[in-house]
Amino acid sequence: MAEPLLQVSDLRTYFTTEEGVVRAVDGISFDMAPGERRGVVGESGCGKSVTAMSVMGLIEPPAGQIVTGELLYKGRDLLKLAEDEMQQIRGGQIAMIFQDPMTALNPVYTIGDQLSETIILHQKVSRREAKEIAAQALEDVQIPNPMRRLEDYPHQFSGGMRQRVMIAMGLSCNPDLLIADEPTTALDVTTQAQIMNLMLQLADDRDTAVMLITHDLGVVAGFCDTVQVMYAGTIVESGTAHEIFDDPQHPYTWGLLGSMTRLDDAKQHRLHSIAGAPPSLINLPGGCRFRPRCEFATELCRNVLPALRVGDAGHVVACHRADEFDLKTLAADGTSLEEVAS
Amino acid sequence: MTDTIGRDEPGAVAAGDQFTEAANLPDDIILRVNHLVKEFPITQGIFFRKQIGAVKAVSDVSFEIKKGETLGLVGESGCGKSTTARSILRLLEPTSGEVFYRGKLEGSEETEIVDIASADRSTLRRLRSELQIVFQDPYASLNPRMTVASTIAEPMTVHGTESKQEKLDRVKELLRVVGLSPEHANRYPHEFSGGQRQRIGVARALALHPSLMVLDEPVSALDVSIQAQVLNLLEDLQDEFELTYLFIAHDLSVVRHISDRVAVMYLGKIAEMTDRETLYERPMHPYTHALLSAVPIPDPTIEAQRERIILEGDIPSPANPPPGCRFNTRCPKAQEGVCDVDVPELRELEPDHWVSCHFPEVIHVV
Numbered sequence: 001m002a003e004p005l006l007q008v009s010d011l012r013t014y015f016t017t018e019e020g021v022v023r024a025v026d027g028i029s030f031d032m033a034p035g036e037r038r039g040v041v042g043e044s045g046c047g048k049s050v051t052a053m054s055v056m057g058l059i060e061p062p063a064g065q066i067v068t069g070e071l072l073y074k075g076r077d078l079l080k081l082a083e084d085e086m087q088q089i090r091g092g093q094i095a096m097i098f099q100d101p102m103t104a105l106n107p108v109y110t111i112g113d114q115l116s117e118t119i120i121l122h123q124k125v126s127r128r129e130a131k132e133i134a135a136q137a138l139e140d141v142q143i144p145n146p147m148r149r150l151e152d153y154p155h156q157f158s159g160g161m162r163q164r165v166m167i168a169m170g171l172s173c174n175p176d177l178l179i180a181d182e183p184t185t186a187l188d189v190t191t192q193a194q195i196m197n198l199m200l201q202l203a204d205d206r207d208t209a210v211m212l213i214t215h216d217l218g219v220v221a222g223f224c225d226t227v228q229v230m231y232a233g234t235i236v237e238s239g240t241a242h243e244i245f246d247d248p249q250h251p252y253t254w255g256l257l258g259s260m261t262r263l264d265d266a267k268q269h270r271l272h273s274i275a276g277a278p279p280s281l282i283n284l285p286g287g288c289r290f291r292p293r294c295e296f297a298t299e300l301c302r303n304v305l306p307a308l309r310v311g312d313a314g315h316v317v318a319c320h321r322a323d324e325f326d327l328k329t330l331a332a333d334g335t336s337l338e339e340v341a342s
Numbered sequence: 343m344t345d346t347i348g349r350d351e352p353g354a355v356a357a358g359d360q361f362t363e364a365a366n367l368p369d370d371i372i373l374r375v376n377h378l379v380k381e382f383p384i385t386q387g388i389f390f391r392k393q394i395g396a397v398k399a400v401s402d403v404s405f406e407i408k409k410g411e412t413l414g415l416v417g418e419s420g421c422g423k424s425t426t427a428r429s430i431l432r433l434l435e436p437t438s439g440e441v442f443y444r445g446k447l448e449g450s451e452e453t454e455i456v457d458i459a460s461a462d463r464s465t466l467r468r469l470r471s472e473l474q475i476v477f478q479d480p481y482a483s484l485n486p487r488m489t490v491a492s493t494i495a496e497p498m499t500v501h502g503t504e505s506k507q508e509k510l511d512r513v514k515e516l517l518r519v520v521g522l523s524p525e526h527a528n529r530y531p532h533e534f535s536g537g538q539r540q541r542i543g544v545a546r547a548l549a550l551h552p553s554l555m556v557l558d559e560p561v562s563a564l565d566v567s568i569q570a571q572v573l574n575l576l577e578d579l580q581d582e583f584e585l586t587y588l589f590i591a592h593d594l595s596v597v598r599h600i601s602d603r604v605a606v607m608y609l610g611k612i613a614e615m616t617d618r619e620t621l622y623e624r625p626m627h628p629y630t631h632a633l634l635s636a637v638p639i640p641d642p643t644i645e646a647q648r649e650r651i652i653l654e655g656d657i658p659s660p661a662n663p664p665p666g667c668r669f670n671t672r673c674p675k676a677q678e679g680v681c682d683v684d685v686p687e688l689r690e691l692e693p694d695h696w697v698s699c700h701f702p703e704v705i706h707v708v
Contacts, residue, residue, distance in 0.1 A: 044565055188592065188657075189594070189636045190418065190653045192638075196638075197650060217566075218595075218639055218640045221645045222645035245641055256567060259569065259570035261569075261600075273571040274571075275571075
C-alpha cells in the first residue's frame, strides 16, 4: 500500500465556552491515501467540520484548542509547523471549499483578484501569468467566457456559479488534498448534480484526494470510495462505501440509513427514526455516546466507551455488540430492531 | 399580460378550465386553485413610484386537493411553491385567480364553498381556524419571548372562547399529541432543539382543529434522524385528525414518502402533476426527468449505474421569464420555433396525469 497522504491520530479539538468545555472532536484517528475520496458523514454537531478545520490549521486559540493528536501530512506533523510554513501548505497543497460560496468570497474584489491572490501566494508567477492560470481554472470548471468573467464581482454570479469559482480557487494550485465542507448543501438539486459531477471529473483527472464533509448520505454514495460515520465527536464506523451502505455494523449507521427517505422507495413504509437527540458535547454520557438512543444498549455500554475494532478488510466499528447481530439480514427480513433487542 | 399567454387559445384544455363555477366542486375536493397568479411589482423612483416590471412568481397555476390526501408541491428555489401556498392562505394577496375552499358550516354537517381569494375580512377570519400553516424555520417561527404554552394557546386566544383552564388543558393535550411532555409548557423556545421546536409549531397549528394544513418545508432544516421523527409524527396526525396536507418541499425523496399526489413546479408554472406512483415511475416532463435523475440515492451500487441528466445553466429570473415554454432554455428536448414560441398548456395526457410539454415522453429515471 502507498504511503498515506494524511494520517490523523488521536485528534482532540476542544472549545472553551462559558458553560464548559465543548469536546467537539474527541479522539479520532484515520488515514487518507493519495487520490482517495473519503466521505465524512454525521449530523450537525458531530464534529465533522471541526475535523476539517483542525487539518487546515484553522482552529483559533484561545477559544479552540487542539489538545492532543498528530496530523501527519506526507510524514510532516502539521501541528508542529510554524504559521508561515503552514501558510505554504494551506491553500496550496491542502485546499478547502466552504459551504456558503457567498460568504466565502470577498464581495468588494473581483473574482480575478481573488483567484490571482491564491496563485501568486503559492506559485512564483507574475501578475499576468497568474491571470492566465486563473482564466484556465475558470475554464476547467466550465464557466463560459473566463477572461471576461475574471473582471466580475461575486454578486454577478449565481449560487452554482459561485461554487464553481470556489472549486476553481481550491484547485488552482493543484492541491494533493481538497477538503470540501458541505459544498452543495446551499444549492438546488439539479445544481448539486452539476457540481458533484464536475468535482468527480476534476478529482479523477488530477488524482486529487478529496475529503467530502456532508450530512447527505446520497451524495456520499455517488462520490466516495471510503466513508467514516461520526457521532458526538467520535468515529463510530468506517470502511469502504460498499461496506458502510451494504453492511452497516453500528446501530447509529443503521438508524441513519433507515431514517432516510429514498427516491427509489415505492413503498410508503414507516421510517425507522432514532429516538431522542444527540447529546450535549459539554456533558457527554458515560460509556458509549450513542447509548441513550441505542436500542441494543446493555450495562457494558453504560460503563465502557467502545474502542474502534478492526473487522474484515479495514471495516472498523465502535460497538460492543457489533458481532452479535447481523443488521443487514435484519433489514432484509424486515424484522424491527425492537423485536431483536427484546 | 405575459402571464396569461395561451390561456384563451382555442383547443387548449387547461387544468381547472372545466370547473370555473364553485357549484361544480365535487364533494371529495377540499381545495381547488383556479388560474392563480401572483406578481410582485418592481418599482423605480422615490416620489413617483413607477412600476417598471413584475416578478412573475406564480403564473396561472391550477390544481385540486382531495379531502384527506397529501399533495406534494415540489420544485427548486424560486419556482413559486411557497408563494403559491401563501397566496392560497391569503398571507399574500393573489394578483388574480380563484381559490375555492370547502369549509365546515358551524353546527351542521353541511359544507360551504368559499373563494378565499375574494373573501372579505370577516369570512377570512372565520376560515383562518380551518387553514393552518407550519413554517420551515423552527428557529424563526416561534417568538423567543413567549412560553410554549402561550405560543400554542395564542390561536385559541384569538379565535376561541375557551376559559383559561380549558386552554391550559388543551395545550397539555396538544403537547402529548406531538410527542412532547406537558411539563414543557412553561419553557421558552431556546430550551428546545430544532426537532422539538418543529413539534411546537405543529401543536400550534393543530390548536384550532384545522382541516387543511400547509406544511412549508417542515423538515428541511432538520437532521436526518430528526427528520424521520417529524415525518412519522405528521403521518400519525393525518390519520388521527383526518387532516389534508399541502406539503411543500424541494426534496423529492421526502415528497415521494409522504405524498399521495405530486405537482412539480418550474418558474411559476406547474410542469407535471399526477399521483405519486406515476410521477416517479413514469414521468413525462423533461424537467421532472432531470430533477429525478439529479437526486442522489444512498446506495453506491445504484449510484455507480445511474446516468444523470445534467441540466445546462441556471434557472432564469422570474422577472424576465423566457418566451414560450419556461423550461426551453435548459431543456434537452427543446425545439426551435416551437418551444421558444408557444406556451405549452397543462394537459391531461392520461387519466389524472397532467403535463405541460410540447414533446412529452415517458422515461424511466428512478
